[in-house]
Amino acid sequence: MAETTYLDASELVINMGPQHPATHGVLRVKLKLDGEKVLGSEAIIGYLHRGVEKIAENRSYAQFAPYVDRMDYVAAVTNGMGYVEAVEKLLGVEVPARAQYTRMILAELQRIASHLLWLGTHALDLGAMTPVFYTFREREEILKIFENYCGARLTTHAFRIGGLLYDLYDGFEKEVLRFCDYVGPKIGEYGTLLTTNRIWLRRTQGVGVLSAEDAIALGVTGPVLRGSGVRWDIRKVQPYEAYDKVDFMVPIGEHGDTYDRYLVRMEEMRQSVRIVRQSVERLAPGPIMGKVGKIIKPPAAEVYHSIEAPKGELGYFVVSDGSTFPYRVRVRPPSFVNLQALDPMIRGHLIADVVAVIGTLDIVLGEVDR
């Protein structure tokens, strides 16, 4: 048998990342290519691993709360909300209505901020330079509201176990409503840039198709699952806070491709605006903190609590042994699970589509690696 040389090989293995602007962080994807076509891939992760779950076992319940903000650092408010709710569930604490609506307002603003960041960077990856400048401008307004409320823009630590530390500042409602009036038409404006843009359609339609069955089998959640046509949103099916008292709709896609996921997220932003408006309307004066002791010492038990984070189901599994430190905190990160769908979604596609699919999965590496 004649010896083969590398000239006979049609396959090529290359690395994308870990330092690559389109991987949205330190993600390394090993691609096996035949020309431009992707034959297979392997995602190599862990570059940002900080051992968040180990840290949890060495901190008290309240001390650990700021750490969760560092996982999905573009959606810190929802991360924190999931954790404090999980501990509240463990303790059996009732959160006052004012705190619930405040949390919902900030969480939905955070969802808009997270989706705006996704939209800008995703479009930038696919060659549309313009949207990123607009979306960052709008996101800035949300970050200003966060800063006015709790002093931080990104890693907010906005909530406390049992409710809120700070009551709303004067003029909060007005500022939030002004933002709602402002951002609503803007979302339509981005639509005019992209929704019927021919280049955008060619780059996204039919790319990274995920059927509903595959999506469920792979465990993906959030807009990726809804883009595949499964109408499932934890805010609706297992409501937390006061989501059962507000009116909103859960958009779904039809074809499960990148374009449908784009439409789903765009509509989600509009629905978030609706939730914010209704929550502001229902804000009534009242207490902001439930009955929680100075020292948090839950019963020896375990709870699982999950919320609809901007990226999917964010779950916290908290095991208590009755002491003041958690025995174990497991974070179920949506980005980690959704990233697993990358390989099946890009097989057979072109290398340029890898960028589109990474963008449409909307991962944050801080959360993937924890």
Place this chain on the structure above:
Amino acid sequence: MADEPKVPPPGGASETPAKPAPAEGGAGAPPPKAAALPKPPAAKPAVKPEPWSSPLLDELQRKFPGALSDGVIFRNLPSITVTKEALLVVCEFLKSEEGGGYALLTDETAVDYPKREKRFEIVYHLYSFQRNDRLRLKVLVGESEAVPSVAGIWPTANWLEREVYDMFGVQYEGHPDLKRILLPDGWTGHPLRKDYDILKQDDAWVQANLGIKSGQ
């Protein structure tokens, strides 16, 4: 407009009312005793898991005698322990339509109890779209035992099991590609074990690959 009721919402975060010291044996039989008290406006939440009874559990007990134990419920989330041998058949059944249609494996993780005879608790969180319900399964395994992989039933378990292997050193049987996922391949030790101190690290690896004494 702003007159939302401040009393606990019916479907929201409110939990099952407190039972006065739940007796272990007697499943079912809701206790109307607490209601007899004159003013129980804020029902105290249960402080410990209570025995769980449901048609699904009865069905499982009937189909897989001896395979299930410790059916408890806490904060509306039931939890059962399955023997390692029966894990795959029970999972197959739960995923099927008659078994409740638990089509989504939300999460798989482990908890380490080094003092127990079987130190690892492998925890599965299942979700059923059909019933809009969650269920927790547990499997207890010892240090040197391998757990059957559920990646054949729920493909999402692939990475989740790799993470458990990475963090706890639990071996899986029948996993398609069991290797470390978050830590580097050459790392020794499994950090989420309780005997792995928080400041501990693989010094040799850090020295060889990063050229520094400590990662701190």
